[in-house]
Amino acid sequence: MTFIHGCNYPWSTDGTTIFYGLDFGANVWGSHLGVSTRRGAIARDLGDLASLGFTAVRWFVFCDGRSGIVYDEGGLPAGLDPHFFPDMDAALEIAREAGVRIAVVLLDHRWMFEGVRDTIADPATGALLETRLPQGRAGVLATEGGRDALVERVFVPLVRRYGRSGERADLAGSVLAYELMNEPDFVIDEWELDVSPHVARPLPFDAVAELVASLSDVVHEHSTAFTTLGCARLRNLWAWDDEALGLDMLQVHSYPDVRHPERDADVFGMAAADLGVRRPVILGEFPANAPEQHPPDASPPSTTLEEYLEFAVANGYAGAWPWSYSGTDAYGRLPVEPLRRFAVRHPDVVHPAAHFAFPRPT
Secondary structure: OOOOOOOOOOOOOOOOEEEOOOOOEOOOOOOOOOHHHHHHHHHHHHHHHHHHOOOEEEEEEOOOEEEEEOOOOOEEEEEEEEOOHHHHHHHHHHHHHHEEEEEEEEEEEHHHOOOOOOOOEEOEEEEEEOOOOOOHHHHHOOOOOHHHHHHHHHHHHHHHHHHOOOOOOHHHEEEEEEEEEHHHHEOOOOOOOOOOOOOOOOOOHHHHHHHHHHHHHHHHHHHEEEEEEEEOOOOOOOOHOOHHOOOOOEEEEOOOOOOHHOOOOOOOOOHHOOOOOOOEEEEEEOOOOOOOOOOOOOOOOOOOOHHHHHHHHHHOOOOOOOOOOOOOOOOOOOOOHHHHHHHOOOOOOOOOHHHHHOOOOO
């Protein structure tokens, strides 16, 4: 099994504006701040990620539904907005130039939150732009019609465009994977311990599983990419291993807290073969520098980035993707020196650019 040396690049930032959900398409504030408008900055980011040794980046696309999708009068997806494909084309072209591949995360679990309460600073004017999405997008996934519209009018055109016979088949090799939702654990009705208090209408597991299976079918029919899912809790990983879901790889995310061990098991020290699933497993998120950077109300173990990476390689994981390059939350940005040492020790799994940035000792 090939080890995929990836990193979470969940959204871009210019150091002032956090472009969560704004990288692809026009947004609900009436502006367009997508990748195609900031191509040079994104190219610098992906070039830097390559020089750090990463061969893949995990990038959120629609997030909570604030950008990229046109909705009908009933609030259901009617299609992709005119800016979406220029932004995605640009992202994949930049990735191809940098020699990295994108794991496309379609939705964030915040899609199911009661409403978007954020404000953003318009990069052009500095003005604070207030939300126009008070009810959120939960209604889309709450009905069979909404789920069907999302698949047929959003997911299918996206996957087809970058598929084997699509309009931009030349970019197919830059798409590593498609992921339905980041951390769906927080929106599933049967998992009461994990449901977020911001989710007023949790989804039945069967509804989410149906969406996962539909996306897998679309990807496998049209694309060379694989399918995956970012599971927030190790105790729920087994549920995504069902053959009917069609997932090629699983992800488990790990943010252990020594003061609250009941929240979830610490994956560190557990071999992939001991997780009780048949599919390859990626350690899809973990703190990049927890001993130095973490939320004030969290008490993570002292496990370092270097220890996580070496553990994953030695214990059969398909990858270990630190959170995060963007560094826009309390976990901060990843440290460089551990990546240098990893590149020197594992030249066969890192990006070739790392050999120039981090040459082997002579």
